[in-house]
Amino acid sequence: MPNIDTTLSGMDLAIIAIYAIGIVALGLLTSRRSASAEDYFLASRSMRWPTIGLALLASNISSTTLIGLAGAAYAIGISVYNYEWMAALVLAFFCVFFLPFLLRSKVYTLPEYLERRYDRRARLYFSGLTIFLNIVVDTAGTLFGGALMLKLVMPGLPLWQIVAILAASAGVYTVVGGLRAVIYTETVQAVILLGASFFIAWFAFDKAGGWDHVMSSIDPAKLSLVRPNDDPGVPWLGTLIGASLIGFYFWCTNQFMVQRILSAKDENHGRWGALFAGFLKLPVLFLMVLPGTCAILLYPELKRADLVYPTLVFDLLPHGLIGLVMAGFFAAIMSSIASTFNSAATLLTMDFIRPLRPSADDASLVRTGRIATMVFMVLAVYWAPQIERFASLWQYLQAVLAYAVGPICALFLVGLFWRGANATGAVACIAVGVLGGIGLFYFNVMAAVPWSLHFLYITPILFLACSAALVVVSLFSAPDPHSDNTMRWTPAFFRAESLALQAVPLWQNYRVQASALVAATLALVFWFR
Numbered sequence: 001m002p003n004i005d006t007t008l009s010g011m012d013l014a015i016i017a018i019y020a021i022g023i024v025a026l027g028l029l030t031s032r033r034s035a036s037a038e039d040y041f042l043a044s045r046s047m048r049w050p051t052i053g054l055a056l057l058a059s060n061i062s063s064t065t066l067i068g069l070a071g072a073a074y075a076i077g078i079s080v081y082n083y084e085w086m087a088a089l090v091l092a093f094f095c096v097f098f099l100p101f102l103l104r105s106k107v108y109t110l111p112e113y114l115e116r117r118y119d120r121r122a123r124l125y126f127s128g129l130t131i132f133l134n135i136v137v138d139t140a141g142t143l144f145g146g147a148l149m150l151k152l153v154m155p156g157l158p159l160w161q162i163v164a165i166l167a168a169s170a171g172v173y174t175v176v177g178g179l180r181a182v183i184y185t186e187t188v189q190a191v192i193l194l195g196a197s198f199f200i201a202w203f204a205f206d207k208a209g210g211w212d213h214v215m216s217s218i219d220p221a222k223l224s225l226v227r228p229n230d231d232p233g234v235p236w237l238g239t240l241i242g243a244s245l246i247g248f249y250f251w252c253t254n255q256f257m258v259q260r261i262l263s264a265k266d267e268n269h270g271r272w273g274a275l276f277a278g279f280l281k282l283p284v285l286f287l288m289v290l291p292g293t294c295a296i297l298l299y300p301e302l303k304r305a306d307l308v309y310p311t312l313v314f315d316l317l318p319h320g321l322i323g324l325v326m327a328g329f330f331a332a333i334m335s336s337i338a339s340t341f342n343s344a345a346t347l348l349t350m351d352f353i354r355p356l357r358p359s360a361d362d363a364s365l366v367r368t369g370r371i372a373t374m375v376f377m378v379l380a381v382y383w384a385p386q387i388e389r390f391a392s393l394w395q396y397l398q399a400v401l402a403y404a405v406g407p408i409c410a411l412f413l414v415g416l417f418w419r420g421a422n423a424t425g426a427v428a429c430i431a432v433g434v435l436g437g438i439g440l441f442y443f444n445v446m447a448a449v450p451w452s453l454h455f456l457y458i459t460p461i462l463f464l465a466c467s468a469a470l471v472v473v474s475l476f477s478a479p480d481p482h483s484d485n486t487m488r489w490t491p492a493f494f495r496a497e498s499l500a501l502q503a504v505p506l507w508q509n510y511r512v513q514a515s516a517l518v519a520a521t522l523a524l525v526f527w528f529r
Contacts, residue, residue, distance in 0.1 A: 004315045006152040012323030019327035020169065023188065023334065027181040037362040040369060041108055041346045043180040043263040051187050052273025055260045055335075057280045058186035060087075061193055062138075062336030064145040066288060066329060070312065071305035073292030076233030077222030078528065081289045083234075083243050085225075088278035088521045090247040092514040095271040098252055098416060100497075101487045103267050108350040110253050117415045117487055119423035119480065120355075125430050126408060127351035130255050131344045135380050137400050138256060139340040143167060143384040146333040149310050149326075163384045166333055167377045179263060179346075182338045189331035194280075196328025197287035203316040208294040218293055226529045238456025242402070245459045249405035253412050256343030271510040278517045282524060337380075345372040402455035403441045406462025407433025414470050416489055423483065425474030432469040436462050 008016075038044055047055075072080035107113045111130065115123035147162040154162065208214050215223065229235045234243070251257055264270030295308045298315075302308060313325050349369045354360060360368075407430050414429075415421045440462070444452050453461075506512050 004311060006310075006314045008153055008322065008326070009319035011320045012326065015320070015323030016327050016330065019192070019330065023185050023331070024169070026188065027185045027338075030181045030184045037108075037349075037365040039180060040362075040366045041179055041342075041350065042259070043183055045263055046265050047183060047260070047263040047269065047273070048265060049269045049272035049276055051183060052260050052264055052269065053276030053280060054190035055183045055186040056257060056273065056277035058190040058193060058331070058335035059257055059260065059339040060277075060336075061190075061284075061288075062142040062145065062332050064141040064336075066197075066332055067145045067148065067306050067309045069284070069288045070292035070295065070309040071307075072233070073222075073289045074295050074302070074308045075305040077219075077224065077227075078285065078289050078293060079225055079227045079231070079234035079239075081285045081528075082225055082239040083247065084281050084284045084289070085521050085525055086239065086243045086247045087251055088281050088517055090244065090251050091274045091278035092517050093248075094252045095274050095510055095514055097489045098412075099261065099270055099274065100267050100493075101416075101489070102258070102261070103264065103270055105487055108262070109347055110255050110258055111347065111351050113487070114411060114415075114426075117483060118411070118421070118426040119482075122411060122423065122426045122430065123351060126253075126411070127347045129404060129408070131347050131376075133254075133401070133404060134256055134340045134344045134347075135376055136383055139167075139337055139344075139376070139380040140384040142333055142336045142340070143380055145306075146329070147384065148306060149313075149329060152310050152314065159385050160381065164381050167337060167381050169330075169334060179259060179342055182335075182342050183260060183263065185338065186335040189335040190280075192324075192331045193328045193335075194283075194287070196325040196331075199317065199321055199325060200312055201287050201291050204291040204294040204298070204312055207316055208297045214290075214294055214297065217297055222293065222296070224528065225525055232454070235454060235456065238454055241460040242454075242456030242458070245409045245463055246401050246405060246456075248409055248413070249401065253408055254343075255347055256339045259339075259343055259346065268508070268510070272513070275510065275513045275517055279520070282520060285524065285528070340380075341373045341376055344376045345369040348372045402458045403437040403462070406437065406459055407466040409459075409463050410466035410470055414467050416487075418471070419488060420474050420479070421470055422474045422477060422480045424477040425470040425472075428473040429466045429470035433462055433466045436465055 069080055069084075102110075102113060105113055105116060107116070109127065111123040111127035114126050143163045143166055146166045147159050150162045150166075151157070151159065205211055205214060209217070221227075226236050227234055229237045261270045261274060264273060291312055292308050295302070295312060299308070299311055302311065313322060313329075317325060346369065349365055349372060353368050354365060357364070410429050410433070411421075411426055415426075440453075440458055443449055444455075444458065501509055501511065
């Protein structure tokens with residue numbers, strides 16, 4: 001890192017302190033209503049679309065995203081944004097095909113949905129996997145990314161202590177207030193986060209010579225979203241068939257994201273909130289990715305790409321704005337940590353504890369969720385420092401998901417569109433996914449083989465293998481007598497909904513909104529093709 005002063009002024013510290021005290025106070029204030037299990041875990045299913053959209057963005061834009069996007073843009077180019085625009089298309093797909101059945105099922109968790117579609121074995125597998133990924137990937141990655149930044153201003157403090165402070169800051173109101181406290185604080189944090197990112201982008205482009213100078217001075221390959229299929233960063237085919245599946249897992253089946261949709265007061269607010277989040281992903285290119293491109297001109301000798309974001313903050317911004325941006329950075333950390341803690345606690349309580357104790361009352365379930373949150377805090381604090389062993393934070397996040405989500409995507413997508421998928425086929429799908437993921441990870445990562453596959457090609461390979469296992473075994477086994485086949489998209493459902501939408505104004509018609517989102521996304525991709 002260049003010789004940059006990372007000392008915070010009194011004004012910066014005051015802004016950060018005001019933010020931290022205010023956000024914890026807001027979380028605790030909204031916690032007073034959390035009495036029932038539905039209120040604690042799903043905010044009484046009363047959330048409206050602006051809150052849902054902002055909460056989704058805040059949950060997604062963690063410290064790992066801020067550091068990872070800028071760092072990846074510096075190292076490999078803006079093709080890292082392919083994950084972000086793909087999210088907008090995935091959310092449009094989610095609203096059209098999956099969301100209505102999910103909300104009508106009235107489930108608490110996505111694994112509970114799988115149990116109704118298949119059986120309890122699918123539910124337990126998915127719940128256990130999601131808890132593991134929430135702690136080891138999402139929470140630990142966020143804590144590590146935050147600790148990297150804070151280590152610059154507190155170099156004498158050990159990494160694990162910084163991680164523990166961050167976890168406790170978000171954990172305190174999550175333990176007390178549940179999802180309602182998490183969502184309300186996320187709404188505020190999303191606004192702060194977007195504002196802070198705007199200032200970084202403004203100063204980065206200004207210092208680098210302006211938009212035209214940056215666009216003309218950078219290697220065109222690093223300003224292209226459409227990369228060759230042998231590109232080591234984000235190949236185009238990998239984007240279409242790999243990033244789309246990872247995006248489907250993350251936005252449509254990952255409990256810590258979809259829990260915000262489950263809290264919607266009705267289907268319209270769920271859809272509008274998801275589409276609003278999709279629109280908010282579009283300016284990420286300008287606010288969080290392209291500043292990393294500016295850093296190529298400003299700091300060509302950085303030794304580690306993960307240092308791009310903190311270097312931009314401390315080198316370019318005046319005191320006062322540094323405090324605001326640091327508050328935005330803490331907002332990203334706390335919103336993501338709170339989301340994953342609450343999600344993991346919901347999964348453990350509703351998928352494992354409640355079936356074992358069906359007579360447990362709401363107070364007991366809420367108490368279990370609070371204890372689970374504290375346990376997960378400790379586990380995440382333990383694991384986060386281990387991420388330092390990986391080459392970069394972004395590599396860690398994407399590589400872990402690539403080997404894990406194939407069977408989940410197969411279970412949801414095949415089950416959503418094909419009536420014949422059954423529980424026996426689901427078990428075969430899971431078995432193929434687990435064994436195939438372990439095998440591919442060994443040969444592709446650990447073994448010294450002369451060839452290796454980009455991780456974006458791993459996910460579609462596992463998805464196809466798992467889908468084939470699900471279909472073939474389902475065809476040769478008896479149908480499930482208890483499977484809920486009403487949770488499937490059909491042409492008849494689409495036609496009935498089309499008739500109902502004829503009475504809805506165009507500006508409220510989610511299909512029109514989804515089409516506008518898709519068109520805007522494709523236009524942006526074409527611009528930076």
